[in-house]
Amino acid sequence: MTMLSTKRTKTPPAIRRIQQELRERTKREQQHQSRRLFQEANRLKRLPVYLFTILDELKAKAKARGVDVIDLGMGNPDLPPPQHVVDELVRQAKRPENHHYSRKGGEVERKLHEAVAHWYQRKFKVILDPAGEVLPLLGSKEGISHLSFALLNHDDIALVPNPTYPVHFNGVVLAGGILYNIPISAEGHYLPDLGSVPNSVLRQSKLLFLSYPHNPTTAVADLKFFRQGVAWARRHRILVIHDFAYSDFVYDGPRAPSILEVDGAREVSVEFHTLSKSYCLPGIRLGFAVGNRDVLASLAKIKGYMDFGIFPAVQWAAVEALTGPQDDVQYVVDTYGKRRTLFVQGLKRIGWDVPSPKGTFYVWAKIPLKFSALTSLEFATLLVQEAGVVVAPGSGFGEYGEGFVRFALVEPEPRLKEAIRRIARVLQMAD
Numbered sequence: 001m002t003m004l005s006t007k008r009t010k011t012p013p014a015i016r017r018i019q020q021e022l023r024e025r026t027k028r029e030q031q032h033q034s035r036r037l038f039q040e041a042n043r044l045k046r047l048p049v050y051l052f053t054i055l056d057e058l059k060a061k062a063k064a065r066g067v068d069v070i071d072l073g074m075g076n077p078d079l080p081p082p083q084h085v086v087d088e089l090v091r092q093a094k095r096p097e098n099h100h101y102s103r104k105g106g107e108v109e110r111k112l113h114e115a116v117a118h119w120y121q122r123k124f125k126v127i128l129d130p131a132g133e134v135l136p137l138l139g140s141k142e143g144i145s146h147l148s149f150a151l152l153n154h155d156d157i158a159l160v161p162n163p164t165y166p167v168h169f170n171g172v173v174l175a176g177g178i179l180y181n182i183p184i185s186a187e188g189h190y191l192p193d194l195g196s197v198p199n200s201v202l203r204q205s206k207l208l209f210l211s212y213p214h215n216p217t218t219a220v221a222d223l224k225f226f227r228q229g230v231a232w233a234r235r236h237r238i239l240v241i242h243d244f245a246y247s248d249f250v251y252d253g254p255r256a257p258s259i260l261e262v263d264g265a266r267e268v269s270v271e272f273h274t275l276s277k278s279y280c281l282p283g284i285r286l287g288f289a290v291g292n293r294d295v296l297a298s299l300a301k302i303k304g305y306m307d308f309g310i311f312p313a314v315q316w317a318a319v320e321a322l323t324g325p326q327d328d329v330q331y332v333v334d335t336y337g338k339r340r341t342l343f344v345q346g347l348k349r350i351g352w353d354v355p356s357p358k359g360t361f362y363v364w365a366k367i368p369l370k371f372s373a374l375t376s377l378e379f380a381t382l383l384v385q386e387a388g389v390v391v392a393p394g395s396g397f398g399e400y401g402e403g404f405v406r407f408a409l410v411e412p413e414p415r416l417k418e419a420i421r422r423i424a425r426v427l428q429m430a431d
């Protein structure tokens, strides 16, 4: 067996070629950046090229070669949104009065705030003031990144478990705050050890990002964890930002709790949601934040300078999604649950043993030992080039994601089976 993980191995030519291509790509990018007439701001320079941009390029090249690409890279839901929501979107898009700027306090704005509050009461038994404790967003990514701009000064620290959804740390960097990574790992169930943060760091810390069910590791958290987190946040006067994008995606266990179920949580936390995942509506860009009213007021203030609100037809569609029949959500979760079982068992059959995800619609997989000398980007590139399967390299989720790749189960079962067959051939390359 050729062990790519040992120094004395002979690297297969396909891998050598990939390593060379990636080195050249980085060099080309650096040269291009240094020659630009209009240089990027330093805070933007601090961010690398978005990994999905690199993957998109690789995917485009593979497609140009005639490869039938199976895209498990981005968490871009493939299932259709509920028909009644699409019908409402179309109906409202046809009404001329919905083509003006959206206005604070207008009819649909009020209805959407109320719909979110009712949804919270129904799902989590949390009572929210629709006017002050709910803020609709142009997708949760927008709100999460703007929140760092709204709250961080250059000497404020944001505590970010790592690996995580990249917007959590990139938003901090863009806002010019100080990023402090808290490594999370399988041994600690991918929950941050808040006690590990030194007092000197805590004194300067203003924000803590959490997100369970967790992208990319698929970990879940229970109410006890949130209770401890809220008590800790109150003690240290730190705002907990809970990104709850995958609230419905839990398998084999109890439902995922909202942090706001903890008594007193709204004094120190805000929670973010999205229609992109549960309702399969990533394109319409609709999310919302709930919780601490002062924090939401600051987020609304900064947004007031950045955007002009949400297309009213989209807001009506969101009202329909949150207040209408919910059976489609369960169908979506069940579908991903079945895909998860199929995919994890398939990987196991071809010799790649990965833990079964507890939540989300991802599979977080440690790169097989015999390929462990490769970076996650190199390994992901290998899978695109040799198997036509796109996956997300773990390093895109932060330095502690290195050594892993993430599969998004956003293709139907026959395509997932085909992906397994193709991946099996790549794994055999090192035998």
Ligand SMILES: Cc1ncc(COP(=O)(O)O)c(C=O)c1O
Pocket (backbone or CB within 6 Å): 075, 138, 139, 140, 141, 142, 165, 211, 215, 243, 245, 246, 273, 274, 275, 276, 282, 286, 287
């Ligand atoms: C954890 C997490 N939060 C937020 C988002 C962004 O969602 P939205 O489409 O609402 O911007 C994603 C998207 O993948 C995500 O994984």
